[in-house]
Amino acid sequence: MTVIWVYNAQETADAVKASLSDGSKLALRGRDTKRALGRPVEAEHTLDLSRLAGAIRYEPEELILTVKAGTPMMDIDLMLREQRQILPFEPPDWGPFFGAPDRRGTIGGILAADVCGPRRFKTGGPRDSLLGFVAVNGFGEVYKAGGKVVKNVTGYDLPKLMCGSFGTLGPLVEVTLKVLPAPEREDTIILRGLTVPEALRILRGIAGEPLDATGLSHLSGELAQHLEGTLGVAEGLTAIRFEGAREAVEERIALLMERHRRAGARRLGGDVSRDLWRRIGNLDLLHREPGVVWRIAAPPFAAAAIAQEIGPNAAQYDWAGGLLWLLLDDAPHAHASLVRAVASRHNAQSALIRASDAQRAQYGVFQPQDETLARLTRDVKAAFDPDAVFNPGRMYQGI
Amino acid sequence: MHLPPPDLSIVARRAEIVAGLREIMPGHVISDDESLAVYDCDALTALRQKPLCAVLPGTVAEVAAILRYCRDAGVNVVPRGAGTSLSGGSIPLGDGILLVMARLNRIVEVDYENRCAVVQPGVTNLAITHAVEERGFYYAPDPSSQLACSIGGNVAENSGGVHCLKYGLTTNNLLGVEMVLIDGSIVTIGGKCGMPSGYDLLGIVTGSEGLLGVVTEVTVRILPKPPLARALLMGFPSIESAGQCVADIIAAGIIPAGLELMDRVSVGAMEAFCAPGYPLDAEGVLVAELDGTPTEVNTLIARVEEIALKAGANSCRTSSSEAERLKIWAGRKAAFAATGRIAPDMLCMDGTIPRRELPAVMRRIRAMSESYGLPVANVFHAGDGNLHPLILYDVMKPGDLEKADAFGADILRLCVEVGGVLTGEHGVGIEKRDLMPVMFDAEDLAQQQRLKCAFDPTSRLNPGKVFPTLHRCAELGQVHVRGGQFAHPEIPRL
Structure with missing residues (x-):
């Protein structure tokens, strides 16, 4: 397998044209931190996009950031921090979880793999922050879509489509993102020892109150025990985060401390709070435990039942139950039929997140689609990449 | 701006097409000329044309059968919700049927546990909020036409509203749709879970202006209503200082629920229309709304007030009751009606620009206004740079419509030139169709x-x-x- 390095949009397009002319396939990579996410790709060449890096234009006052797609997240974080701004979808660093170094991934990879953190239920995912892009399609053409302002409905919203497309519609070259002011203050309340249904009921309740909580997670004892110091106890840990103006955070924390005082509510201040949510987002606690990991996006009310029917060894619940991470014994079949059946029964969407190449190849990663959706998926793929040059098989067989 | 010429070979088959559709749906095919007059335009009233016929399905199965028939018979289809599109998205075509979704108007389910509502496309935007407000929830996107516009149309146009700076457009508040494709197949995209895998088809269907399929059911996110909202009314001696205030508010890390700017012409019209108490001597009037818990709102109101005075505001008033808040909004919300009283006809534009360009763009719009000899009133969603210049004209005056059309196109070209886009929330439709190459290669x-x-x-x-x-x-x-x-x-x- 040869590696092709490209330094600009035109070279990227030329590489695609070369593939079109000799019928070869291209595996896309940024800095190669998420190769283990999605189905394994078989391709003659690797198209390395990591040299497409650097800021193009950052306008903090417009809440807009335009960068080349291969820009490392580390550089973006630094730029944003200087202006006290953030990416709303709280992109975590999944490097170590997938066996790669930390602080290495690129923004293109984050967008392509739809990677987002604990705040998504409140401020949206990558799709809600990507405003515009330049990309190369499977015809070897450079094209653009979306815009560079925060509000735009001109033409189809292709930026949404690119998020979570795992490179199968072509490489992103340049991206324009919406950024937000960093919250002035963050604080977290934790509750200990709740059962999963109890914890999720409380979290759903808070999500339904006008309190603007921005983190609503529950960790099973098997995961919580890996936390440092007094947090590391082998019992369930329920965490509720508030971010915003100092006075607003104070008010909400006081309200919930009072409400859960008898249940032993504890307050975690800024740095401790930040560290906890970073570890939740980075899947750091799941990383400590061996086994197969499934991610299930669910209607929040179904979360407890889904977990009960699957019976994981350990679990992390985010978004007040809207997202489950379930750890199961490693088994050759990866529990695929059980997990998918349960997910399907509850109108949820499963994804096989951590498993061997062989398991992901054989059982697939994403919830299987019905016939009409599968046909649309094929037709959309063909609209961008008719010769299936990019990342063949990364999402589904043939896609 | 003009309607596409109808394909006469389709028009010639009108009787046969009407009969074919009546076989599918005996009761709800409208084809007599007089009744069709109701359907000859949407809210882009400058263009009018009757469809071949109007069809009002009552079930998903009927929608599927109609679309399949149209595909097989080679007939064009224009879907229509409440017909409030300002860009001509639902203007009928002379060689097409109008597929009117108004009878699919049921709220299917309100699911508080999962914080969502499942509704049919003909349900109005405001009716969703009405259905969930008893439990303290609401549906966030609030286009000005929310009393009339349908959620199906909102999905098609990715509608915004005055609160989208903080709460997003329709696309940020949807969880799923059921949609019928032109071959009659029914597809469910998304649902009650917040992050479906696979391609984000919901993302491209939203805002696709009726070109990809016909939405027959919508699952929307509902949010807990903030316990308090207060509005600030600020008058500035210049558009520049008002613009500076907007930039300073955002730079201070505050994202207000709404942030609206009006120029002197529109303020004058609004005062005459409903006397909301706007300062008449100001060149720019800014309305900011902060929502949340009482402590949060009062803290942020104080901060915004301070920023406004520093930026040179010569008046600044905060609502101290819900009635006062609504009164402050009354003027802005009546922008169209108020402007409609000072001129016989009005063309509402919808470009977005980087906010820093606001003063320069305003100056150029004023210069254009003089050279075209048509007045313009300006209202902006200032927080996100979305402009709504209202071009005033008189359709009875020969040449006026053409001038207004050209003026509008010049404004949108200017928006793109300074780094913005053709449409922030109204859609391309027919209105901006021919300008697409200005923005896209x-x-x-x-x-x-x-x-x-x-x-x-x-x-x-x-x-x-x-x-x-x-x-x-x-x-x-x-x-x-x-x-x-x-x-x-x-x-x-x-």
Whole structure:
């Protein structure tokens, strides 16, 4: 397998044209931190996009950031921090979880793999922050879509489509993102020892109150025990985060401390709070435990039942139950039929997140689609990449 | 701005088409000339045309049967919700049927545990909020037409509203849709879970202006209503200082629920219309709304007040009751009606610009206004740079409509020139269709049209909207565009 390095949009397009002319396939990579996410790709060449890096234009006052797609997240974080701004979808660093170094991934990879953190239920995912892009399609053409302002409905919203497309519609070259002011203050309340249904009921309740909580997670004892110091106890840990103006955070924390005082509510201040949510987002606690990991996006009310029917060894619940991470014994079949059946029964969407190449190849990663959706998926793929040059098989067989 | 010429071979088959549709749905096909007059336009009233007939399905199965019939019979279809599109998204085509979704108007389910509501497309935007407010919830996007506009139309146009700075457009508040494709197949995209896997088809269907499919059910997110909202009314001696205030508020890390700017012309019109108490001596009037818990709101109101005074505000008033808040909003919300009283006709534009360009763009719009000899009133969603210049004209005056049209196009070209876009929330429709090449190259448009082909390969759904040039899908599959020239110049430009 040869590696092709490209330094600009035109070279990227030329590489695609070369593939079109000799019928070869291209595996896309940024800095190669998420190769283990999605189905394994078989391709003659690797198209390395990591040299497409650097800021193009950052306008903090417009809440807009335009960068080349291969820009490392580390550089973006630094730029944003200087202006006290953030990416709303709280992109975590999944490097170590997938066996790669930390602080290495690129923004293109984050967008392509739809990677987002604990705040998504409140401020949206990558799709809600990507405003515009330049990309190369499977015809070897450079094209653009979306815009560079925060509000735009001109033409189809292709930026949404690119998020979570795992490179199968072509490489992103340049991206324009919406950024937000960093919250002035963050604080977290934790509750200990709740059962999963109890914890999720409380979290759903808070999500339904006008309190603007921005983190609503529950960790099973098997995961919580890996936390440092007094947090590391082998019992369930329920965490509720508030971010915003100092006075607003104070008010909400006081309200919930009072409400859960008898249940032993504890307050975690800024740095401790930040560290906890970073570890939740980075899947750091799941990383400590061996086994197969499934991610299930669910209607929040179904979360407890889904977990009960699957019976994981350990679990992390985010978004007040809207997202489950379930750890199961490693088994050759990866529990695929059980997990998918349960997910399907509850109108949820499963994804096989951590498993061997062989398991992901054989059982697939994403919830299987019905016939009409599968046909649309094929037709959309063909609209961008008719010769299936990019990342063949990364999402589904043939896609 | 003009309607595409109808395909006369389809028009000639009108009787046969009406009969074919009556076989599917005996009761709800409207074809007599007098009744069709009701359906001859949407809210872009400058253009009018009657459809072949109007069809009002009552079930998903009927929608599917109608679409399948139209595809097989080679008939164009224009979907319509409440007909409030300002860009002509639901203007009928002379060679197409109008598929009116008004009878699908049921709230199917309110699911508080999962914080969502499942509704049929004909339900109005405001009716969703009404259905969930008893439990303290609401549906966030609030286009000005929310009393009338339907959620199906909101999905098609990705509608915004005055609160989208903080709460997002329709696309940020949807969880799923059920949609019928032109071949009659029914597809469910998304649902009650917040992050479906696979391609984000919900993302491209939203805002697709009726070109990809017909939405028959919508699952929307509902939010807990903030316990308090207060509005600030600020008067500035210049648009520049008002613009500076907006920039300073955002720079201070505050994202207000709404942030609206009005110029002197529109303020005058609003005062005359409903006396909201706006300062008449101000060149720019800014309304900011902060919502949340009482401590939060009061803290932020104080901060915004301080910023405004520093930026040079010569008046600043905060609502101290809900009645006062609504009164402050009354003027802005009546922008169209108020402006409608000072001129016989009005064209509402909708570009977005980077906020820093606001003073320069305002100056150029004023200069254009003078050279065209048509007055313009300006209202802006200032927080996100979305402009709504209202061009005033008189359709009875020969040449006025053409002038207004050209003036509007110049404003939108200016928006793109300074780094903005053609439309922030109203959609392209027919109104801005021919301006698409100002913003997009041929390659960009070809890629969008290939996506259209994946959903509607024979281009029966709302043809003539959004894209200035029709392509046959087979050609797009291989068309390589060079130097801004399409490879098939023989295909008619609309």
